[in-house]
Amino acid sequence: MRVFVLFLFSLTVSACADPAEDASVSETAEAAAYDGEWSGTLDTGGPQLRLLLEVAGDNAVLISLDQNQARLPLDITRQDASGFAGNVSSVGAAIDLERTGDDELSGTFAQGGATLPLTLVRGNLFAGNGEAADDFIVETAGGQLAGTLRLPAGDGPHPAILMLNGSGSQDRDANVAGQPVFAVLAEALAGRGIATLRLDDRGIGGSTAPAPASPLELAEDASAALEALRSAQGVDARCVGALGHSEGAMIAFLGADGDNPAFILSLAGQHGPMAEILYEQSEAIILASGGGQAAADRNRALQDAMFSVMRDPAVEDHAAALTAALVELGFPEAAAQQQGAMWGQDYAIAALDLDPGPAMTAYDGPVRALFGGRDLQVLAEPNRDRLLAAREGLPTEVAILEGVNHLFQSAETGLPQEYANAPHAMAPEALEAIGMAAEGLFAQSCR
Structure with missing residues (x-):
């Protein structure tokens, strides 16, 4: 279910780093070398837990396949030529792995005062396992x-x-x-x-x-x-x-x-109908985010304006009409075009009051x-x-x-x-x- 909360907002622009101030090509390549999946089994002294590490640049997730595939965000502290390390703050755990081969990492998994050996190899050893x-x-x-x-x-x-x-x-x-x-x-x-x-x-x-x-x-x-x-x-x-x-x-x-x-x-x-769901959804999200009832009421007025355009049988190009309506209401052009393209699709028009x-x-x-x-x-x-x-x-x-x-x-x-x-x-x-x-x-x- 899409979220439909239409705040008046300003766009932020990310500055491009000067190449001289950015990471070196070799450092970037070393980090990228870890991208993908790594897998292995953690011997806890009792249950054997299958672990899957997913790495994408500076983002990583450790997945415990035998614990309902729990996905644990991992804060990377090291990924260089010598190895890979990170903290799983949600469960108070950490991994510290040395690069022991092109496709192998070996080291430790630490949690709650216990330190256990862990080896991960590139790829998902468990894909299709038992299925x-x-x-x-x-x-x-x-x-x-x-x-x-x-x-x-x-x-x-x-x-x-x-x-x-x-x-x-x-x-x-x-x-x-x-x-x-x-x-x-x-x-x-x-x-x-x-x-x-x-x-x-x-x-x-x-x-x-x-x-x-x-x-x-x-x-x-x-x-x-x-x-x-x-x-x-x-x-x-x-x-x-x-x-x-x-x-x-x-x-x-x-x-x-x-x-x-x-x-x-x-x-x-x-x-x-989708319109009713979206009214309820957006108000609930605004209030839970601390926006207050006045903000929810303003958003409802914006939704009313958009829904009116979406319901108008005389409109031939809903995306363009929605964009124009949002610009008139104070939206930046780029943001209005993005929202207009999304909610001006035939599917959204057909679903609104179904x-x-x-x-x-x-x-x-x-x-x-x-x-x-x-x-x-x-x-x-x-x-x-x-x-x-x-x-x-x-x-x-x-x-x-x-x-x-x-x-x-x-x-x-x-x-x-x-x-x-x-x-x-x-x-x-x-x-x-x-x-x-x-x-x-x-x-x-x-x-």
Whole structure:
């Protein structure tokens, strides 16, 4: 789900460093030599923990694959010809590794007074380790969608879930701020004996289908993907449901009449028109950021002005009209053009007032919805209330998980800037709740 907060703001320009004052070419090359993935196993004296180090310039993340793929930002203190070192302040840990070969680092991992030996080698030793994950292609009216079919252990056939991304351009892992939300969720569900299919969005990764003109096109894609998943080897065709995150939950309902899923599992689901969601989202983010009600009211007025342009059937070029409206309201030209291009797209115009309510009522299968109590992008209570109102008399269960944000991460404020530094792509308690909800839906719909 995109964030739509329209502050009047000024642009900052980064100065270009003089080459004489910048790092030397050799130092830059030494740092770049660490870019990519490094992997190894940490012997704790008990459990063996698989670690993956991702380095990109001055940024690094240490991933504990056996602890729900917890992503721990690492502050680099050294990366030169002699070795690589850094601190993981979130867990009070540090690594100090010497360069023992072109593709090997050896040294120590320290935490809580303990110092353990650690060796990392270039590349991901664990890619595909223990997984029955295969590339998967879905043919749609708009073109091909590429994804990953993750089958659990055993011969099957297995119950399965189609995973539908939220808004914006996301890959099959639903990477948000570097957090592979759907990849982690797929692994957790595989551990419960549930197969999953996750897909690259149109025009992303291996998907060749063009950008959609409306959410209804994505609903048609979801129907095609459900049909393909039912036919996949190792999948129980009688037990295939849809899981949607954020806007993906709305897409699941919109597509349900095309190829009826066994159930729908909604995660932080958008259960109202985009305009209403954006009004609620932006006010919540402004207030949580300390902006105050007056700032939220000013932003609402800006949204009203933009939505008026987006709704005007006489407008032929929405991007240009939005840009002009924002410039008139005081936005810098470059910022106005950027916002105009984003919100002037056919998809945004079509989605603005599209109400999923009738589709939520029309689907008579079982539904379970989970919301984050600290979600500031799709607020829990109003979307819960919309869902329950639309599904009165239909099998529907709803729960709000306290302490987690829009990505179901443990959160302090719920603000989007917390996403990247969360210790887990999804909190362990959220993965447990989602897994239990999925198992309950299978028991309810596949008897």
